[in-house]
Amino acid sequence: LSVNIRNTDYLGLLDNRTVGLILQHSSVEAASRVLNRLGDEVSNALPSREGHFVRGSYAVFPTEANTLDSLTTLAEQRLG
Secondary structure, three states: OHHHOOOOOEEEEEEOOEEEEEOOOOOHHHHHHHHHHHHHHHHHHOOOOOOOOOOOOOOOOOOOOOOHHHHHHHHHHHHO
16 A cells, blocks of 8 residues: 555554554545545455445644644544
């Protein structure tokens, strides 16, 4: 998956079933396109099984969330 994102984006495994992706300076529309593209790639790479699927969600944060600390603080404020 990492070859399909920009070198300024962050991709990481959150648990054994969840991948997290941070797209810096991205709009809702661009994030949706990236999520769809990556979902298609995962679906094509993994065998389909009943009950297994790829789903995603995204949130867009303002530019003041430009460090891990500020992103975490802002996310906690908005989600808490």
